[in-house]
Amino acid sequence: MSDAILCRFEAARSIVRDAADLAMSMRPPSGGPTAKLKSAQDWLTEADGAVEALISARIDTLFPEDGFQGEEEGRTRTGRLRWVVDPIDGTSNYARGRNRWCVSLGLLDGDQPVAGIIQAPALGETYTAVRGHGAFLNGRPIRASAVTDTRSAMVEMGWSSRVPDGVFAEKAATILRLGAMPRSSGSGALALADVACGRLDGYLEIVINLWDVAAALVLLEEAGARVSPFLRDGGLEGGITLLAAAPGIAADLAVALEVPLD
Template structure:
């Protein structure tokens, strides 16, 4: 790292950098949103939107991280990259379809992964000025205040968000929705998987399921849920940073039922009762 960098070469230093980077990207993304730049978009695939602001946000994030930790790897939704022992996993705008249509439900998602463990996770919705951050072992916060998953205990009071991916047959999603509804849950979808995970972490949703999710959409959110007291799937065992995989995150009280309905296993505990890492 450069000798004049204000960030220490450790997890606390990278946490400080993560916050500064995501807030800088937030200013850029919010400017694009307010100026309607996002209304001009192209399509990467079915229901897969791309705007000029996506690329500009990722370029800013990539550049700021490289300025201070040039040896760290980078994996971004738009520009790709390589998975290394120390890698930043970034979605410059998650919920681009919402962004492009003027709906203020989108975010920037940044995770730092070291030796296969998600150590830092940050999610920022600049349109709502909601900033989530978690550091492994230090809890999760929203705008500086500690957050916890919900205390919902019954399925007839639960609200579960279900994401969608074209990599999974529609019939599988329909079966999952049917199984969730049969439990008595409310099922919804708001168009940003990263924000959905943040909402599980702060108790606004009780669980989130996506049968295939890219790592840049979920890495930060999975850590947020864990640090907020939730239960998650073993993402690194079921998939990988490069290829993605199934995602489940839940408040503990309904997690087993959500797991059965989605056929996504939960992370197991070690002999001391500690949840194994996503």
């Protein structure tokens, strides 16, 4: 990996740390959601905009030639190297004062993920990865689960109002028929990070966007997980399906759920 990428990664670690501190300082108290409702279960807090603005401004100062894309403002700058941020992934949790949310920042070189940082400050966890340099949780190397039987697997499935109820129910039923234990915890980025470190054996989201996965894609690759071809199949342009899984059950999940693998 080039010195330019490694330099950006080190700078991004500091930027994400400051962004996470800002998000913590703005976190609503526990209770009913303190946020605006964009659509069913799709929340927007004041922190979403503030955190994205902080990251965008810092990157623009340090690397003005780089592209930038955020969940809230869209693609505001173009460049071969493109930063993609989800300022608060798991906003439904964040808006209620819960702990399972994160700041997610990924770096793409063209259409290839090359670095990613996912920081969950309320959990005290930071995931990091640079292509070719391994994947880490709080500085310790991580690997995907060694599970080989879906009957002993734990699989999470993300929910979206953009998915018809019947489709969601069908996929959930398929996971249950495989004997896997289902989960749903409200943060796509952290679910993917859990697959990378073996806390989950699989994660399916029928419609998910680039900002949700940009940081996690390199983390998953470096941790040895298998992932559906999200970027190749249209993830750069809009929301599509993503499956990430431990290598020992990835093929079984992909066939049952009718999702192609890499």
